[in-house]
Amino acid sequence: MPTSPSDRRPYDLAVIGAGPAGLRGAVTAADQGLRCVLLDAGARPGGQYYRHPAPGLHAARPDRLHHHWSAFTELADRLAEHRAAGLIDYLPHHHVHLLERREPWRLHAATGADGAGRATLTADAVLLATGAYERQLPFPGWTLPGVVTAGGAQAMLKAGLVLPGRRVVVAGSGPLLLAAAASLSAAGAEVPAIVEAGNYLGYARRPEVLAANPGKLVEAVTHGAALARHLVRLRRSSAVIEAHGATDDPAVAGSVRVAAVTVARLDRDWRPVPGTERRIACDAVAIGHGLVPQLELATELGAEVREVPDGTLALRVDHRQRTTVPGLWAAGETCGVGGAELAAAEGELAALAIADRPPTAGALSARRRLRGFAELMAAAHRPGPGWPGWLRPETEVCRCEEVTAGQIEEAVGELGATDARSVKLLTRAGMGWCQGRMCGPAVACLSGAAEPVADRRPFSCPVRLGDLAALPED
Known part of the structure; x- marks a missing residue:
């Protein structure tokens, strides 16, 4: 199979991103007879959520690091079947950096693990499933070695089977903290505390949304029980306001890494409350404040966005997952962060729309209830205006x-x-x-901006000058 099939006729659909939304979108489109290409910057399908160890690590039970692992294996099996039938070309290590709105669409990608290669493909329609990246709120000491993102800590464990440290403080805000702490504890790390800036009371504002999503409550209870078994303490309305470094050999340059954090209580606006500081010894910190949808490819084309209750921006889509750019669909975290189940449902709905097929009742129902929970979750974990106080x-x-x-x-x-x-x-x-x-x-x-503004730039990732020069003149 060619790694850069730019000389072939246009694909019916190009799917960018091989996470839950992209995988479900690609296999659903192939089910309807569409010829698809699935591009992803990673080495293996699954995205960040289903990140898993390389075969060379010989992991015996990768399922123990994930929720709903069977959902991924079912999608992976369908992907393999459609690849064998010639309906899907799966191209790993393809980072799409530019979309040209043409008939057909033209996609430009940096290829290879080092991004040194290049490829150009064409497709009649494009489905964006590019996911999200973590939101970080800086604090003194956050650049010390040993301070990683919460998602980064999970990625180290899921893909490399390694821990960021032996004693790891998990901090920030959002449900990802519970999942990260549970995974780290189960893998043998000591987690002295989960430091949550919010207080979870925001979820109580919409009891009907919680009632419609009992699976989310079960998930929370499961995480809570696992953390209780490992004696992990949850400190609500609190934040890590400083990380402290230490070294056994001050003469060795670069040997300083995190050795402790200072935690403080926060008021309702997330300002540290004087006199509540407490130091916790640790050798690693996993910290994150939710996720930010990755929109660069769409916003450069002028796609409309909406503000999510947590202050981030997401693509505006209609009931069939169409963006405001003709021929461009979106699914998953690009439409607002809501988890793997929601992303998969939206990927299916988008693929059916592109194939001109009616939506399934199950996917419509899942999107309605899970999107409602996503909006509630975003509002509950919106950063307070006083966080710059640390x-x-x-x-x-x-x-x-x-x-x-x-x-x-x-x-x-x-x-x-x-x-x-x-x-x-x-x-x-x-x-x-x-x-x-x-x-x-x-x-x-x-900067004091009154509202978030979509960042528009010609390329979604660093591009070499030689690759720019190689672009067609038109």
Whole structure:
């Protein structure tokens, strides 16, 4: 099978992203007879949610690291069947960085594990299932070795069968913290505390939504029981406001790594309450404040977005998962973070719409109840406006360009910056390798912007100059 079949006739559908939404979308479209290409930046299908060990690690029970593993294996089996029948070309290590709206669509991708290759493909329709990345709110010491994202800690465990440390504090906000802590504890790590900035009371505002999603309650109870068995303490309305480093050999450069964190109670606006600080010893911190939908490919084309209750932006889609750009559909976390089950239902609905088939009642019902829960979850874990209260002027906000909170404050207070874009132009915050994925939400908040603005840029990932030069002149 060719790795870059650019010389073939256009595919009926190109699916970007091989997570739950992309996998379900591709196999459903192939079920309807559409010829599809499934592209993913990773080495194996499953996305971040179903990340699993490489075959060379010979993991005996990868299912023990996941919920609903059977759902993934069923999709993987269907993918294999459609590949064998010639209905799906699956292309791993293909990071699509540019979509050209043409008839047919033209997709440009960086290929290979190092992104050194390039490929161009064409398709009559495109389904975006690019997922999301973690939202980080900086604090003093967050750049120390040993401080990782909550999702990163799970990725280390799921893909590499390694722990980020032996004693891991899990912190931030959102249900991902419970899952991460449960996985780390089950794998042998000591988790002295889950430090949750929210208080979970927001879920009580919509009891009818909770009643419609009993599976979510069962999941929470399952995590809670697992954490109770490992004596993990949940500290609500609290945050890690500083990480402290230590070393056994001060003469060795770069040997400092996290050794403890300071935790403080938060008021209703997420401001640290003086006098409530407490230090917890640890050798790793797994921290995250929810997920941010990955929209770059769509927003560059002018696709409309909506604000989610947690302050992030998601693509606006209709009842058949169509975006406002003709020929472009979206499913899963790009439409608002809601979990694997919702993503799979939306992937199915999008594929059926593209194939001009009626939606299934099961997928419609799942989307309705799970999207309602996703909106409730987003509102319950929206960061409070007072979180910058745990920053210091010297705290780095943009790690790539080493831009501090003090420099951003200067840009806003003295140089007239009024939004994240003007802060970026004045300080270079967000111009580094990650292109603002780590610091973007924090920079936007510190800039004082009244509402989030979709970032539009020609490419969704770093592209080599040679690859730009190789693009067709038209």
